[in-house]
Amino acid sequence: MNTDHLKQEIIDYSKDIGIDKIGFASADVFGELKERLRRQQSLGYQSGFEKGSVDERTEPERLLPESKSILSIAIAYPSRIKDSPKSTKDERRGIFCRASWGVDYHVVLREKLEKLSAFIEEKFPDAVNKVMVDTGELSDRAVAERAGIGFSGKNTSIITPEFGSYVYLGELITNIPFVPDKPLADGCGSCTKCLDACPTGALVQGGQLNAQRCLAFLTQTKDFMPDEFRSQIGNFIYGFDTCQVVCPYNQKVDFHNHPELEPEPDVAKPKLKPMLRISNREFKETFGHIAGSWRGKKPLQRNALIALGHYKDVTAVEEMIAVMKNDVRPVIRGTAAWSLGKIGTNEAFEAITEAMEKETDEQVLFEMKKGLNFQQEFSTT
Known part of the structure; x- marks a missing residue:
């Protein structure tokens, strides 16, 4: 099955609906991640907010039995506030981290991924897709790294060449066997x-x-x-x-x-x-x-x-x-x-x-x- 033409159509459409970056990855087991997650569990380093078991988080087939590929998307978000209000002695202000500025990214990314899924199903009626944004079992960062969206930084964020790490991530598992993109080389070097x-x-x-x-x-x-x-x-x-x-x-x-x-x-x-x-x-x-x-x-x-x-x-x-x-x-x-x-x-x-x-x-x-x-x-x- 030659999916090169469909892949390019998806890339072009993703730009039309405001997706800043898209990559394609295989749906193979995330073996290295599985070992890392088990190590994190044994050390007590997890937050408790994680969804699903280690196997569910690293084996796409458990989430979509027909899975062949995973599409990873990235949406860039601002790092500065225009007309930022100042704290005063009479009115002190708190701050939300940058990842919580604007409309909830879960809503924004899910809407774009649902459009992408509908587009794929229109072009390929036999497509079977599953959309996830952050609250799903898969690791957004592991998928994005495999799909060439960016490399995994020492700060555990995905760092893209274009947008730094100020990106939201989401993915779509599909039964279509796309040719995967190449992961990026590590870019942190000796920086700490x-x-x-x-x-x-x-x-x-x-x-x-x-x-x-x-x-x-x-x-x-x-x-x-x-x-x-x-x-x-x-x-x-x-x-x-x-x-x-x-x-x-x-x-x-x-x-x-x-x-x-x-x-x-x-x-x-x-x-x-x-x-x-x-x-x-x-x-x-x-x-x-x-x-x-x-x-x-x-x-x-x-x-x-x-x-x-x-x-x-x-x-x-x-x-x-x-x-x-x-x-x-x-x-x-x-x-x-x-x-x-x-x-x-x-x-x-x-x-x-x-x-x-x-x-x-x-x-x-x-x-x-x-x-x-x-x-x-x-x-x-």
């Missing part, structure tokens, strides 16, 4: 900028990530954030992308090819104090369309409290006291108490002491004690 910049040592070595220490993962958890990471997230309320920012391939890279992926300045860099009292309805209306909303408002509010503590924002003390006393969620009450201690005003310490008399949750009480312990720092400065 991403490893050196990782504040927690989550990048154990080039290409190996301990997700349990990765700030991007930790900002998405719903429990108390471990103490050692609280000072590291700064004002990030979702994600963390320093390992991409320092990459030489990302310098001066800023593509604005897709209007739906344009960051809304006040959404990408929201004011922190309003985040503390946002209702479920307001949260959905303001943030529901971006990828960073998928875990709900609780992690973002927890991170906003930590950021206010990081800023030592005295203008937020009154609202944070109200949160510490009235919020029904222990994680939010406890984090508010810890952050109030970081800010360190007399009003904050008095409020923590007063709230402790009524608090019954042991974890919250522990956080309150940690908040009060900051008094020692202030008394010696």
